[in-house]
Structures are given as structure tokens and as C-alpha cells.
Amino acid sequence: MTSGRSFSINKRPLYIPPQNFADYLYDHQEYCLFLDIDGTLAGFTLNPKDSTIPAPTLKTLQKIQIHGVKIAAVTGRSMEEAKQMLSPIRLPIAATHGLEIGGHSDINDNEISTASVNTIELNSIIQSISQSCEFFDDFTIENKPYSVALHFRQNPTLADMAHTIMLETAKKHPNWVLKPGKFVWEMTPRGVNKGLAILTLLKKMQIKEDVCPIFIGDDITDEAGFLVLQNGDPQPEKSKLLETCGFEKIKGMGVKVGSGPSHANYYVNNIEEVTILLNSFLRFCQKNTLTSD
Numbered sequence: 001m002t003s004g005r006s007f008s009i010n011k012r013p014l015y016i017p018p019q020n021f022a023d024y025l026y027d028h029q030e031y032c033l034f035l036d037i038d039g040t041l042a043g044f045t046l047n048p049k050d051s052t053i054p055a056p057t058l059k060t061l062q063k064i065q066i067h068g069v070k071i072a073a074v075t076g077r078s079m080e081e082a083k084q085m086l087s088p089i090r091l092p093i094a095a096t097h098g099l100e101i102g103g104h105s106d107i108n109d110n111e112i113s114t115a116s117v118n119t120i121e122l123n124s125i126i127q128s129i130s131q132s133c134e135f136f137d138d139f140t141i142e143n144k145p146y147s148v149a150l151h152f153r154q155n156p157t158l159a160d161m162a163h164t165i166m167l168e169t170a171k172k173h174p175n176w177v178l179k180p181g182k183f184v185w186e187m188t189p190r191g192v193n194k195g196l197a198i199l200t201l202l203k204k205m206q207i208k209e210d211v212c213p214i215f216i217g218d219d220i221t222d223e224a225g226f227l228v229l230q231n232g233d234p235q236p237e238k239s240k241l242l243e244t245c246g247f248e249k250i251k252g253m254g255v256k257v258g259s260g261p262s263h264a265n266y267y268v269n270n271i272e273e274v275t276i277l278l279n280s281f282l283r284f285c286q287k288n289t290l291t292s293d
């Protein structure tokens with residue numbers, strides 16, 4: 001069985017025992033959290049519409065927020081779906097891999113910014129993919145306002161077919177790129193990634209440079225986020241990105257969900273361990289602030 005993705009990262013992160021996460025943090029350091037949704041906060045389902053974030057996880061995030069820690073979601077989901085999944089918490093969100101930035105709280109709710117997307121071209125891409133999938137019952141096409149995803153989780157043997165369909169479509173649209181994911185291929189306009197999305201959020205949320213951002217994510221698209229936040233990872237475009245967003249340097253921490261190769265410095269095994277890690281982080285916040293929950 002294959003998820004249809006190739007992976008060429010050689011680095012292996014270090015396992016971080018989630019119940020001891022607080023031991024890896026410094027008492028006098030301020031932190032903020034950037035969280036991926038699917039595969040990190042929400043478990044996988046066959047149909048993307050069935051995914052939810054467990055209520056206890058949302059409660060933990062709410063408690064962390066009460067301690068003054070800034071939290072944002074960085075996701076491939078559309079803004080509308082991300083908001084629904086996170087409800088009742090109100091968070092700044094970088095949705096559709098950063099194409100939509102907004103959400104709640106530190107960012108004005110009416111101020112959702114979207115990159116300029118050629119929706120006529122998007123419709124023609126959707127049409128072409130739909131036609132190619134006509135004779136396959138097991139594909140799920142997810143139409144988002146600014147991108148389109150072809151899911152094959154229902155039938156993983158369709159991995160190569162999904163790739164071929166998306167590749168053929170992408171060839172006709174040079175301003176669009178293919179993003180691999182878990183049992184999914186997605187087409188987005190060129191130039192969006194979670195690294196840039198996180199930097200944009202850091203700026204919009206007015207997070208100071210001495211705050212340490214922690215990013216937790218599970219998928220290939222999250223690698224751009226790890227690269228941007230961590231110290232010492234060579235990335236040709238990184239300094240340009242930092243400059244564009246007005247940052248000199250960032251010293252963050254990347255935590256990958258899953259034990260595979262990753263640019264993240266640390267990993268935990270699964271979503272359950274993310275919950276344990278978040279609770280350890282909450283205890284750290286409780287110890288280091290006077291606010292009780």
C-alpha cells in the first residue's frame with residue numbers, strides 16, 4: 001500500500017516523550033503555538049467532511065490560551081472548514097496552506113486576506129480533474145474556494161492514477177503546483193507554503209522575535225514550516241522569506257507527528273501523543289504564570 005508520495009529527507013528527528021514535553025522548555029522563555037489540523041489535532045477519516053478535533057483537545061487549547069499563549073492554526077483546510085473544526089475556540093488561522101489568512105482573535109475577523117487566485121483557471125482545473133475521474137468511483141474530489149484536492153484514501157491502489165491525473169492537469173497550468181499529502185494530491189497556485197504562512201501569521205499576530213514558536217505537524221506540507229522556524233536548517237529561500245516578513249532571525253521548534261524522516265528536530269508518534277504533549281505544555285504554562293484555569 002502506498003500513499004503515493006516520494007520522500008527524500010534524510011534527517012531523523014529525536015523522539016520527545018510527550019508527557020515530559022515541559023522538560024524541554026525554558027522557564028523564562030515565552031512560547032507560541034502553531035498547529036496543523038489533520039493528522040495532528042484531528043484523526044483521519046475516509047471523507048474529509050467527517051473529521052473532527054476531539055473536544056478535550058479543544059479544551060486544552062482554550063486553557064493554554066487563558067495563560068496568554070498565542071495559538072494559531074496552519075492548515076491545508078479552507079478557512080470555513082478550519083473555523084468549523086476549531087469551534088468554539090477562536091484562533092488566527094492560515095488556511096488553504098496560507099492562501100487564506102485570518103480567523104479570529106489577534107487578527108480582525110473581517111480582515112481575511114486571500115492571495116489573488118485565478119478562479120476561472122481553478123474552475124477549468126476542477127473540470128479537467130472531474131472528467132479524468134469520471135470512471136473511478138473511489139476518488140473524492142475536494143473543491144475548496146482557492147484550491148482542489150484529489151483524495152484516494154478510499155482506495156489506495158489508485159495512488160498512481162491520482163498522481164497521473166493531477167500531473168497531466170498541472171502540466172497545462174504552469175502557475176499552479178501539485179502538493180502531496182497523505183492519500184491526497186492537491187493543486188494550489190504557485191508560491192504558497194506553510195513556511196510563508198507561519199511568517200505571515202507571526203507578523204499579523206505581532207509576535208515578538210524573542211518568543212519561541214513551536215510548530216506541530218504531520219505531513220510533507222508541514223516541512224516548509226519546520227524549515228522556516230528552526231535554527232540551522234539551510235534553506236536558500238529562508239533569509240529572503242524572513243526579510244520579506246520583517247524578521248531577522250527566528251529560533252523555533254518543530255515537532256513532527258509520526259516517526260518518519262523530517263526536517264523537524266523532534267517527533268511524537270501520533271495524535272494521542274500530541275494531546276499528551278499539549279497537556280504537558282499546559283502544565284508548563286500553569287507553573288510559569290499566576291493565572292489559574
Ligand SMILES: O=P(O)(O)OC[C@H]1O[C@H](O[C@H]2O[C@H](CO)[C@@H](O)[C@H](O)[C@H]2O)[C@H](O)[C@@H](O)[C@@H]1O
Pocket residue numbers: 036037038039040043044045046047048049051074075076077078142149151153181182183184186219221
Ligand atoms: O494541513 P492539514 O491541516 O494537515 O490539512 C491537510 C489536508 O487534510 C485533509 O486531508 C487529510 O485528511 C482527510 C480527513 O481525515 C483524509 O481523508 C485525507 O486522506 C487526508 O489527506 C483535507 O481534506 C485537505 O483539504 C487538507 O489539505
